Amino acid sequence: MSKCKTCLKDSSKHNKKLWIEHNWCPLCQKNSKDHSDKLWQMHQQAVVKGANGKKIRPITVGFARSSVGWVKEWNMPVSTSGQGSPYRIEIIPIYQYCTQCSLAMGDIEVDNADVLDGLCLKCFAEYTEQTDSLNDKIPNYRSYEYCKKIRQRMEMR
Numbered sequence: 001m002s003k004c005k006t007c008l009k010d011s012s013k014h015n016k017k018l019w020i021e022h023n024w025c026p027l028c029q030k031n032s033k034d035h036s037d038k039l040w041q042m043h044q045q046a047v048v049k050g051a052n053g054k055k056i057r058p059i060t061v062g063f064a065r066s067s068v069g070w071v072k073e074w075n076m077p078v079s080t081s082g083q084g085s086p087y088r089i090e091i092i093p094i095y096q097y098c099t100q101c102s103l104a105m106g107d108i109e110v111d112n113a114d115v116l117d118g119l120c121l122k123c124f125a126e127y128t129e130q131t132d133s134l135n136d137k138i139p140n141y142r143s144y145e146y147c148k149k150i151r152q153r154m155e156m157r
Contacts, residue, residue: 026056026068027096028110039114042096050094059091065107069093098123 023032027043035043047056051070059069069091076088095104099118109120116124125131 026058027094028107029066036114042113042118043110046096047094056094057091059093061093067093100127 024030025032025035025040025043027047032040047068051068054070054072056068056070058066060066072090072092074088074090076085078084096110096113097104098109098120100123101120103120105113105120109116119127
């Protein structure tokens with residue numbers, strides 16, 4: 001017998017559907033067994049804060065893994081046939097944000113948020129003083145130098 005991480009009841013008090021629903025993380029689409037207690041709390045807080053009491057639905061943005069988003073309904077007129085437009089509903093993704101710089105974090109940072117203490121990789125590297133260029137394995141795609149290198153490679157072709 002195991003305890004539910006959401007309602008803290010015994011597994012015998014749940015049916016199969018409710019057990020899956022309570023022990024499934026909507027943010028990273030993983031089971032609660034794959035989370036530490038701290039990571040589970042961080043993910044649940046991010047979803048509650050991002051949804052802000054609104055309905056949530058599953059969403060996949062580009063090639064990223066599935067996550068959740070909150071539903072924004074636009075005020076659009078109903079057509080003469082009585083059907084509403086399918087474009088009146090927009091699903092806005094919910095992200096977990098860095099505790100220091102407040103930027104949205106990627107999948108790697110969300111998966112390791114408990115180890116990184118809620119920081120993005122850049123802030124964690126600065127916090128642990130790992131700012132050497134030799135330790136920088138993740139290229140900064142927004143930097144001028146990186147864009148200049150890419151432009152030179154494209155011009156050489």
